[in-house]
Amino acid sequence: MSENSQNQVESFNAYRAKMNDKILGDKNKIINRIFNLDTNAFAAGALDVKTKELLGLVASTVLRCDDCVKYHLESCFNEGVTKEEVMETLSIGTLVGGTIVIPHLRRAYEFWEALEENAVK
Amino acid sequence: MSENSQNQVESFNAYRAKMNDKILGDKNKIINRIFNLDTNAFAAGALDVKTKELLGLVASTVLRCDDCVKYHLESCFNEGVTKEEVMETLSIGTLVGGTIVIPHLRRAYEFWEALEENAVK
Amino acid sequence: MSENSQNQVESFNAYRAKMNDKILGDKNKIINRIFNLDTNAFAAGALDVKTKELLGLVASTVLRCDDCVKYHLESCFNEGVTKEEVMETLSIGTLVGGTIVIPHLRRAYEFWEALEENAVK
Amino acid sequence: MSENSQNQVESFNAYRAKMNDKILGDKNKIINRIFNLDTNAFAAGALDVKTKELLGLVASTVLRCDDCVKYHLESCFNEGVTKEEVMETLSIGTLVGGTIVIPHLRRAYEFWEALEENAVK
Amino acid sequence: MSENSQNQVESFNAYRAKMNDKILGDKNKIINRIFNLDTNAFAAGALDVKTKELLGLVASTVLRCDDCVKYHLESCFNEGVTKEEVMETLSIGTLVGGTIVIPHLRRAYEFWEALEENAVK
Amino acid sequence: MSENSQNQVESFNAYRAKMNDKILGDKNKIINRIFNLDTNAFAAGALDVKTKELLGLVASTVLRCDDCVKYHLESCFNEGVTKEEVMETLSIGTLVGGTIVIPHLRRAYEFWEALEENAVK
Numbered sequence: 001m002s003e004n005s006q007n008q009v010e011s012f013n014a015y016r017a018k019m020n021d022k023i024l025g026d027k028n029k030i031i032n033r034i035f036n037l038d039t040n041a042f043a044a045g046a047l048d049v050k051t052k053e054l055l056g057l058v059a060s061t062v063l064r065c066d067d068c069v070k071y072h073l074e075s076c077f078n079e080g081v082t083k084e085e086v087m088e089t090l091s092i093g094t095l096v097g098g099t100i101v102i103p104h105l106r107r108a109y110e111f112w113e114a115l116e117e118n119a120v121k
Numbered sequence: 122m123s124e125n126s127q128n129q130v131e132s133f134n135a136y137r138a139k140m141n142d143k144i145l146g147d148k149n150k151i152i153n154r155i156f157n158l159d160t161n162a163f164a165a166g167a168l169d170v171k172t173k174e175l176l177g178l179v180a181s182t183v184l185r186c187d188d189c190v191k192y193h194l195e196s197c198f199n200e201g202v203t204k205e206e207v208m209e210t211l212s213i214g215t216l217v218g219g220t221i222v223i224p225h226l227r228r229a230y231e232f233w234e235a236l237e238e239n240a241v242k
Numbered sequence: 243m244s245e246n247s248q249n250q251v252e253s254f255n256a257y258r259a260k261m262n263d264k265i266l267g268d269k270n271k272i273i274n275r276i277f278n279l280d281t282n283a284f285a286a287g288a289l290d291v292k293t294k295e296l297l298g299l300v301a302s303t304v305l306r307c308d309d310c311v312k313y314h315l316e317s318c319f320n321e322g323v324t325k326e327e328v329m330e331t332l333s334i335g336t337l338v339g340g341t342i343v344i345p346h347l348r349r350a351y352e353f354w355e356a357l358e359e360n361a362v363k
Numbered sequence: 364m365s366e367n368s369q370n371q372v373e374s375f376n377a378y379r380a381k382m383n384d385k386i387l388g389d390k391n392k393i394i395n396r397i398f399n400l401d402t403n404a405f406a407a408g409a410l411d412v413k414t415k416e417l418l419g420l421v422a423s424t425v426l427r428c429d430d431c432v433k434y435h436l437e438s439c440f441n442e443g444v445t446k447e448e449v450m451e452t453l454s455i456g457t458l459v460g461g462t463i464v465i466p467h468l469r470r471a472y473e474f475w476e477a478l479e480e481n482a483v484k
Numbered sequence: 485m486s487e488n489s490q491n492q493v494e495s496f497n498a499y500r501a502k503m504n505d506k507i508l509g510d511k512n513k514i515i516n517r518i519f520n521l522d523t524n525a526f527a528a529g530a531l532d533v534k535t536k537e538l539l540g541l542v543a544s545t546v547l548r549c550d551d552c553v554k555y556h557l558e559s560c561f562n563e564g565v566t567k568e569e570v571m572e573t574l575s576i577g578t579l580v581g582g583t584i585v586i587p588h589l590r591r592a593y594e595f596w597e598a599l600e601e602n603a604v605k
Numbered sequence: 606m607s608e609n610s611q612n613q614v615e616s617f618n619a620y621r622a623k624m625n626d627k628i629l630g631d632k633n634k635i636i637n638r639i640f641n642l643d644t645n646a647f648a649a650g651a652l653d654v655k656t657k658e659l660l661g662l663v664a665s666t667v668l669r670c671d672d673c674v675k676y677h678l679e680s681c682f683n684e685g686v687t688k689e690e691v692m693e694t695l696s697i698g699t700l701v702g703g704t705i706v707i708p709h710l711r712r713a714y715e716f717w718e719a720l721e722e723n724a725v726k
Contacts, residue, residue: 079611083631085630087633087636088633090631090633090636091633091635091636091639092635093635094635094636094639095635095639099639099643099673100664100665100668100673102639102640102643102673103670103671103672103673105627106620106621106624106625107624107629107680109624109627109628109631110624113627120612
């Protein structure tokens with residue numbers, strides 16, 4: 001495994017966890033409830049977790065939010081989504097959202113590779 | 122079935138079909154290929170048609186495009202997606218996209234009702 | 243009072259209320275909680291209601307959501323916000339959001355006039 | 364010439380002019396200066412008026428603002444831009460902005476037809 | 485005071501000042517006037533400076549512009565806005581703009597901490 | 606020529622080329638066709654290449670995509686577009702897209718300087 005891939009995933013998760021802790025610790029009621037809703041919305045319901053994570057991924061892609069894309073890519077990876085399924089989801093995001101999405105596609109692809117490399121260690 | 126519901130679905134489809142014909146007939150190569158890609162991207166692949174239509178629905182929702190939402194709602198309806206699955210998809214769209222999505226949620230809900238009423242005739 | 247102004251405000255509120263009732267009655271937990279949060283977020287806290295409504299107005303303006311703008315204009319009107327304060331808020335929205343906001347500014351201005359005319363009856 | 368085409372262009376222009384007059388008459392300094400800048404930015408400079416109008420058109424297209432698209436279509440029409448040049452501009456807008464632009468493309472195409480029909484009278 | 489916090493605020497301001505100087509020195513009339521309008525729009529009027537800075541902050545938040553958020557956070561800080569008021573403003577931004585705003589919320593929170601730490605030196 | 610300018614342009618191009626190769630090599634049909642359309646849409650037609658690159662630049666600017674802006678700046682530079690023409694294009698983008706575009710304007714200006722410095726070597 002390349003040091004670099006590990007670092008990309010780990011540093012993303014570390015910063016995310018550190019800042020989430022601080023924000024939640026600030027106890028703004030509205031923000032804390034939105035964080036809570038986020039957990040609930042992606043839990044299994046009429047749709048299974050995998051489908052919901054793909055929905056989160058495509059929504060993040062068309063809204064061009066790199067960090068949100070990374071977060072859902074990692075959840076997809078942990079749910080056993082295949083690379084081909086991810087690519088089809090990203091292809092819909094790129095078609096619907098336009099070529100303006102392509103720079104985010106590049107970073108998404110790189111992050112998925114990092115997730116795969118980390119898993120092989 | 123209310124006259125109104127039938128009209129909403131029919132007039133949406135009629136305008137869409139009429140203008141698509143005109144645009145495609147204009148033979149701009151780039152535009153025609155994008156229309157063609159749109160058909161291909163939602164065909165069955167690693168992901169099935171139903172999942173892809175839900176992806177199209179949530180992407181349209183967060184980008185707040187009423188006509189795109191209606192189009193994917195109708196495709197979802199024809200694919201046998203249940204109302205509960207649609208609502209979970211729209212709930213993810215509203216959470217990810219924010220309360221700014223709510224006016225579009227109202228129109229989406231109304232259009233889904235029109236689709237259901239039309240089907241009962 | 244012109245019939246027209248009354249109609250614009252009333253028909254906006256009537257459709258909004260009717261569809262909100264249907265959506266809330268559908269009991270999707272995520273959506274209902276988001277509606278609930280919306281009520282809470284604009285209640286008095288460290289910032290007063292008036293300031294929060296102005297925040298909601300400018301956010302809706304730069305995101306170019308006509309219905310959201312109308313909703314917050316009506317709340318501002320009920321809170322006693324003056325036209326000059328509304329115009330300064332809209333001017334910041336137009337500067338930050340760009341000239342692409344101008345068509346929404348026209349509709350906002352028209353709706354505010356309708357609110358004023360309705361109040362004089 | 365169809366009555367309908369005339370109406371579409373005329374009613375768009377009439378509403379735009381009426382509301383602009385009201386807004387400018389309100390004398391908010393920031394808003395009035397932004398309107399003024401808008402006139403200046405599209406005047407001939409290093410780039411000619413035609414090119415600038417095409418820039419305004421594609422910017423309005425990717426930001427999905429129907430009224431802004433109509434405004435720049437009419438200016439393009441008055442500058443003698445050909446339909447083929449408009450379609451190439453809209454094709455770039457649709458590619459860069461994604462299929463989410465297509466509903467706006469339909470309305471743009473219809474408005475251009477109305478401009479052409481009005482000119483033949 | 486951590487070296488890091490000082491650097492974050494200082495390097496942001498230094499780059500901003502350096503590039504603004506270059507851009508303004510280029511003497512494009514439209515751009516220079518927009519910069520000028522920006523100064524005017526946030527000056528005291530019917531609304532006070534503090535309220536206007538909060539409006540700028542929430543507009544920047546829902547449009548997900550990190551640099552704009554930082555700029556208004558610093559102005560808010562200098563105007564004596566409390567952390568609780570900032571958090572309520574950011575909570576409205578996150579609710580209206582959706583969870584897609586959260587990564588920007590993390591960076592906003594971190595920047596506010598840097599502003600506070602710098603002030604204690 | 607400053608080492609820094611060379612690095613900015615080169616590292617942008619190197620990352621872009623590396624990731625494009627990987628993505629195209631993945632052979633997702635939709636994505637590969639979108640990349641292909643991108644090449645075609647900016648080829649000479651009713652509008653010349655220079656005008657099309659300016660259209661791509663302003664579209665990227667109002668959509669606030671730094672990498673897309675850089676890409677079109679480099680193409681403009683290679684087409685012999687003058688700095689004054691670029692600035693007028695960016696001024697339209699900043700006016701239409703609002704002051705939220707300004708941080709992207711700073712980075713665009715810096716990248717154009719890097720392109721100019723690299724050319725002098």
